[in-house]
Amino acid sequence: MIHMSLMITDVLIIGAGAVGCAVARELSRYKLKVVVVDKEYDVAAGTSGRNSAVVHAGFNNKPGSLMARLCVEGNAGFETLCKELDVPYKKTGKFVVAFDEEDQKTLQIIYKQGLNNGCKGLRILDGEELKRRLPDVGGISAMESIDTAIFDPFLYTVALAENASCNGVLFRFGEEVKNIEKIEGKERERYSVTTDKRTYKARYVVNCAGVGSVRVAQMLGFNQYKLYPCRGEYLILDKIAEKFLQVPVYPAPKKGIGGLGVHLTPTIHGNIIIGPSAEYIEDGEDYSSTKLIIDKLFDEAKKLLPTLERKHIIGAYSGIRSKQAPPSEGGFHDFLIQEEPECKGFINLIGIESPGMTASMPIARMVCNIIGHSIDLNPNLSFNPIRKGILKFSDQNDEEKDRLIKINPEYGEVVCRCQNVTKAEICQAIENPLGVKSIASIKYRVWATTGRCNGGYCFARIAEILEKDYGINPEDITLRGKGSEYFIGRVK
Amino acid sequence: MMERYDVVVIGAGPGGLAAATSAKQHGAERVLVFDRNCYCGGVLNQCIHDGFGLVRYKEALTGPEYAEKACREADKANVEIKTGAMVLSISKDRVMSVVCGNGFMKVQAGAIVLATGCRERTRGAISIPGTRPAGIYTAGVVQNLVNIKNIMIGKRVVVLGSGDIGLIMARRLTLEGAKVLAVIEILPEPCGLQRNISQCLYDFDIPLYVSHTVSRIIGKRKLEAVEISEVDDNKQPISGTERIIECDSLVLSVGLIPENEVALTAGIALNEKTNGIITDDYLQSSVPGIFACGNCRSVMDLADLVSEQGEVAGANATCYIKGEKMKIYMEKQSVFKKGFPEKGTVTCPLCPNGCSIGEYGEKVVGNKCKRGELYFRQEQIDPRRTLTTTVKGIDGMLHPIKIENVRKNELFYKIQNLDKN
Numbered sequence: 001m002i003h004m005s006l007m008i009t010d011v012l013i014i015g016a017g018a019v020g021c022a023v024a025r026e027l028s029r030y031k032l033k034v035v036v037v038d039k040e041y042d043v044a045a046g047t048s049g050r051n052s053a054v055v056h057a058g059f060n061n062k063p064g065s066l067m068a069r070l071c072v073e074g075n076a077g078f079e080t081l082c083k084e085l086d087v088p089y090k091k092t093g094k095f096v097v098a099f100d101e102e103d104q105k106t107l108q109i110i111y112k113q114g115l116n117n118g119c120k121g122l123r124i125l126d127g128e129e130l131k132r133r134l135p136d137v138g139g140i141s142a143m144e145s146i147d148t149a150i151f152d153p154f155l156y157t158v159a160l161a162e163n164a165s166c167n168g169v170l171f172r173f174g175e176e177v178k179n180i181e182k183i184e185g186k187e188r189e190r191y192s193v194t195t196d197k198r199t200y201k202a203r204y205v206v207n208c209a210g211v212g213s214v215r216v217a218q219m220l221g222f223n224q225y226k227l228y229p230c231r232g233e234y235l236i237l238d239k240i241a242e243k244f245l246q247v248p249v250y251p252a253p254k255k256g257i258g259g260l261g262v263h264l265t266p267t268i269h270g271n272i273i274i275g276p277s278a279e280y281i282e283d284g285e286d287y288s289s290t291k292l293i294i295d296k297l298f299d300e301a302k303k304l305l306p307t308l309e310r311k312h313i314i315g316a317y318s319g320i321r322s323k324q325a326p327p328s329e330g331g332f333h334d335f336l337i338q339e340e341p342e343c344k345g346f347i348n349l350i351g352i353e354s355p356g357m358t359a360s361m362p363i364a365r366m367v368c369n370i371i372g373h374s375i376d377l378n379p380n381l382s383f384n385p386i387r388k389g390i391l392k393f394s395d396q397n398d399e400e401k402d403r404l405i406k407i408n409p410e411y412g413e414v415v416c417r418c419q420n421v422t423k424a425e426i427c428q429a430i431e432n433p434l435g436v437k438s439i440a441s442i443k444y445r446v447w448a449t450t451g452r453c454n455g456g457y458c459f460a461r462i463a464e465i466l467e468k469d470y471g472i473n474p475e476d477i478t479l480r481g482k483g484s485e486y487f488i489g490r491v492k
Numbered sequence: 493m494m495e496r497y498d499v500v501v502i503g504a505g506p507g508g509l510a511a512a513t514s515a516k517q518h519g520a521e522r523v524l525v526f527d528r529n530c531y532c533g534g535v536l537n538q539c540i541h542d543g544f545g546l547v548r549y550k551e552a553l554t555g556p557e558y559a560e561k562a563c564r565e566a567d568k569a570n571v572e573i574k575t576g577a578m579v580l581s582i583s584k585d586r587v588m589s590v591v592c593g594n595g596f597m598k599v600q601a602g603a604i605v606l607a608t609g610c611r612e613r614t615r616g617a618i619s620i621p622g623t624r625p626a627g628i629y630t631a632g633v634v635q636n637l638v639n640i641k642n643i644m645i646g647k648r649v650v651v652l653g654s655g656d657i658g659l660i661m662a663r664r665l666t667l668e669g670a671k672v673l674a675v676i677e678i679l680p681e682p683c684g685l686q687r688n689i690s691q692c693l694y695d696f697d698i699p700l701y702v703s704h705t706v707s708r709i710i711g712k713r714k715l716e717a718v719e720i721s722e723v724d725d726n727k728q729p730i731s732g733t734e735r736i737i738e739c740d741s742l743v744l745s746v747g748l749i750p751e752n753e754v755a756l757t758a759g760i761a762l763n764e765k766t767n768g769i770i771t772d773d774y775l776q777s778s779v780p781g782i783f784a785c786g787n788c789r790s791v792m793d794l795a796d797l798v799s800e801q802g803e804v805a806g807a808n809a810t811c812y813i814k815g816e817k818m819k820i821y822m823e824k825q826s827v828f829k830k831g832f833p834e835k836g837t838v839t840c841p842l843c844p845n846g847c848s849i850g851e852y853g854e855k856v857v858g859n860k861c862k863r864g865e866l867y868f869r870q871e872q873i874d875p876r877r878t879l880t881t882t883v884k885g886i887d888g889m890l891h892p893i894k895i896e897n898v899r900k901n902e903l904f905y906k907i908q909n910l911d912k913n
């Protein structure tokens with residue numbers, strides 16, 4: 001028999017997406033032993049790294065719902081949070097555009113709904129003003145939301161995790177939770193959670209497993225929950241497209257669809273993303289792009305932005321919504337966030353679909369409150385809310401650039417030419433506090449390989465740095481950890 | 493203090509080196525070349541196969557050999573070369589912002605020649621459906637990994653696109669022990685040179701599927717297979733023709749795009765379609781005093797022609813600062829033949845004519861000169877090839893080598909027994 005090591009913890013969080021990491025970060029304010037496990041090899045490998053990256057204002061959600069309340073609350077605190085965590089954030093505002101009379105009625109409905117939910121900064125614009133504000137966009141009228149913002153969802157999740165880790169939380173990657181058992185009679189070790197590597201004994205288990213949360217819940221016999229994975233595909237446009245659009249532009253939502261409709265969103269890095277589509281699929285981890293949708297997205301986007309061209313596309317990706325509403329019903333069910341009455345200390349978070357990124361921090365506080373009901377939460381006196389990210393060389397002025405190179409000549413070596421990322425930044429990304437060393441983890445931390453050459457120039461250079469400077473064998477260089485090896489070894 | 497030069501060339505590939513050499517020869521006093529690589533020669537350093545220099549030097553050189561010649565010429569002309577230095581931007585009055593290991597600097601030039609080369613088109617640019625696993629590379633990256641970084645990509649390879657770099661890499665990977673399962677081309681004709689079709693694919697029985705494309709990528713974390721389909725006249729996959737090929741690597745050779753990141757910062761006009769720098773008859777861009785040559789102007793498949801163009805650009809840059817009359821550049825097309833070799837013929841690789849040589853009764857036909865006839869005869873009785881590969885030096889680095897006159901059926905034997913030679 002293989003010997004499995006054992007680890008005892010106060011809280012075990014399953015899933016290192018934005019929600020799991022936010023919960024970890026908020027719990028690190030208290031004197032608690034917290035461990036986060038994820039089956040993948042970095043944070044944000046699930047939906048948190050695959051979405052529209054919009055800080056929603058909260059006008060799309062049903063009044064009185066958790067979604068509405070937590071979204072508005074999340075939006076209000078997002079800018080400060082991003083400052084604390086050094087995460088790229090930009091308050092762009094957003095336009096919801098009407099193309100026909102039905103759409104105009106919809107705008108009125110969501111406008112009122114927004115006011116009801118407590119959103120500020122909503123306005124209805126007539127066609128003339130729309131034309132003036134967004135000359136490249138079609139449409140007959142629009143609603144503007146001033147509080148909507150864009151941010152970097154990957155760095156946001158990384159920052160939460162790094163901050164949590166600096167405040168004492170332990171992250172364990174490449175461990176899939178396979179089984180959970182309830183241990184009767186032991187107050188401090190109520191659950192035994194087994195992964196493919198070891199067993200954890202925990203007083204609290206927080207199920208933040210996203211699309212996988214239903215399977216995790218089933219491990220303890222909760223069979224009443226259901227999720228219907230619904231894929232949203234996106235196209236990524238070249239930076240050149242930036243001049244067309246600085247503000248997210250959404251069509252007025254159509255009844256019954258499971259998303260917000262195909263929209264155009266500028267990213268914090270200056271690209272534009274088109275999407276998402278909405279297809280219910282079987283496999284909750286099938287992040288494929290399909291020809292049908294690629295073509296369709298492009299056509300839809302062209303409706304919003306007639307000047308768009310096919311050659312502007314530099315990539316594609318997709319994310320998966322964990323929908324509780326079955327396809328036959330459509331629309332949204334509210335977030336489910338609760339401690340299971342018959343299983344004290346087991347907290348389920350199910351159906352955390354959009355606006356889950358925006359709401360992640362209020363969700364985390366809710367989880368803290370739930371835990372605070374049954375034990376005293378003593379403050380961790382050394383808690384530090386501040387996290388510093390990697391300094392972006394290309395954002396510095398000439399004197400600062402010179403100064404940086406004089407201190408560290410590796411700032412003088414540009415590795416990724418599309419995004420002007422230097423070797424010094426790549427090295428800092430490789431030496432990240434979470435200790436993950438895949439090409440994707442470097443990519444998302446400093447935004448290398450993401451330009452229009454898709455890493456044509458810098459991919460080989462980064463591989464070389466991993467090999468030469470960090471002693472990693474070519475056959476151990478991966479895209480996203482084990483199972484995604486790039487190379488088979490040396491030529492000679 | 494800002495340094496001043498007469499002519500600054502950006503890029504030390506064949507285009508840039510020729511431009512700098514010629515600027516010096518035409519009387520520019522202070523000539524400087526910047527390259528962000530820590531070596532000279534641009535992309536040629538990774539092109540270890542032979543076939544360069546047939547026009548310019550009348551011999552079949554490898555890329556590194558050609559690069560060395562060009563570097564030596566620049567050296568002899570006393571051109572200053574600064575490697576490991578990347579130009580970030582150019583202002584309208586020709587002041588460049590440059591970063592290198594010593595710091596950030598500004599350099600002003602009387603005239604500038606852009607010779608920044610090209611980049612490869614990627615999967616994103618051609619939007620192939622499917623997953624996004626590890627195992628998809630562009631051909632130039634593979635060339636760099638295999639020939640310079642000593643990294644082998646996989647065992648079972650599919651190549652998408654029949655451009656020359658893809659064909660050359662199909663052969664290179666085969667020689668290094670990979671199985672190249674197919675080369676897939678969306679057009680009805682391959683787009684590489686006839687000599688490469690014949691010497692890179694036919695020599696090794698690598699199947700070429702024209703009017704086909706990769707219609708889907710399969711594999712969650714690591715590439716497991718590709719789905720290929722036949723395409724219709726509009727290049728759309730025909731449903732029902734799908735076929736799965738299990739592989740661990742997909743190599744994309746789907747075209748090159750001029751690299752004009754820096755040109756854009758100077759507000760230089762680019763061709764909307766090709767992304768190349770638009771120039772007048774004198775190779776001058778839309779911004780006076782900034783010239784362009786080589787692949788950043790328009791992608792050329794022959795380094796020899798790039799050098800020639802560089803010479804004109806360098807000369808004209810010098811004329812510009814002296815206020816002299818500039819030279820008109822005559823556009824030249826490569827004479828090498830592309831596509832399928834003619835049935836029943838042999839493509840002669842000895843000079844740019846690339847004659848298709850065959851037999852008519854007892855007579856050898858199609859050759860323009862005697863050398864072709866000898867080559868054809870040799871092909872019939874005992875075909876010989878130039879083997880280009882790398883060896884690991886005592887410094888631990890790979891060094892390109894070229895062995896001429898190897899029996900075609902002994903290529904593998906030879907490469908496996910290199911140490912014993």
Ligand SMILES: Cc1cc2nc3c(=O)[nH]c(=O)nc-3n(C[C@H](O)[C@H](O)[C@H](O)COP(=O)(O)OP(=O)(O)OC[C@H]3O[C@@H](n4cnc5c(N)ncnc54)[C@H](O)[C@@H]3O)c2cc1C
Pocket residue numbers: 014015016017018019020021037038039040043044045046047048049050051052053054055056175176177178208209210211212213216231232233276319320321322352353354355356357358359
């Ligand atoms: C197309 C799309 C667009 C969106 N746009 C926005 C937007 O613009 N703004 C916004 O606020 N929200 C948006 N959302 C919603 C938001 O992305 C999600 O709500 C959020 O990412 C959910 O985070 P999470 O941590 O719950 O899930 P995830 O990020 O999916 O994390 C779950 C983690 O659990 C791990 N896991 C699963 N099972 C196991 C197991 N058995 N053992 C160990 N680990 C396991 C997974 O590997 C994964 O890393 C969008 C969602 C989609 C799909």
Ligand SMILES: Cc1cc2nc3c(=O)[nH]c(=O)nc-3n(C[C@H](O)[C@H](O)[C@H](O)COP(=O)(O)OP(=O)(O)OC[C@H]3O[C@@H](n4cnc5c(N)ncnc54)[C@H](O)[C@@H]3O)c2cc1C
Pocket residue numbers: 502503504505506507508526527528529533534535536539544577578579580607608609610611612631632633635656657660748751754785786787788792793794795796798
């Ligand atoms: C992968 C690949 C394989 C090829 N194989 C062949 C072949 O087999 N046979 C053939 O005849 N042709 C081949 N070609 C075409 C070949 O590129 C040309 O023949 C020739 O090398 C082009 O010369 P160039 O001077 O225009 O560009 P390059 O040789 O590409 O040189 C451009 C140089 O500019 C530098 N540079 C760019 N931007 C900056 C900046 N901002 N600051 C500083 N430096 C900068 C680059 O680092 C590079 O060294 C190949 C091209 C590629 C991309």
Ligand code: SF4
Pocket residue numbers: 840841842843844845846847859860861862863864865
């Ligand atoms: S036959 Fe002569 S002219 Fe023709 S390609 Fe060969 S060497 Fe050149």
